[in-house]
Amino acid sequence: MFKHEPNNSARIMYNNFRRPETLLWLLESLGEDKEVLLEIVNDIKVIKKCQSACAKLRERISFDRILELIESYN
Numbered sequence: 001m002f003k004h005e006p007n008n009s010a011r012i013m014y015n016n017f018r019r020p021e022t023l024l025w026l027l028e029s030l031g032e033d034k035e036v037l038l039e040i041v042n043d044i045k046v047i048k049k050c051q052s053a054c055a056k057l058r059e060r061i062s063f064d065r066i067l068e069l070i071e072s073y074n
Helices: 010-016 020-029 034-044 050-060 063-073
Strands: none
Touching: 010 063, 020 034, 020 050, 020 063, 034 050
């Protein structure tokens, strides 16, 4: 049982998630441009902290872009 109210907002989860490889997988699976993903990988590969790498990734790919990719996926 949760000691706090579980989060059910995809936007909040995306903005608080701290595993860059999972966010990259999500973006790739939704069809984000591979060149954009490669640029992001090159930008974040030297960042040691996962939280910082995710923040850098989210500077390039916002949650609104995720929604666009989901809409175009169908």
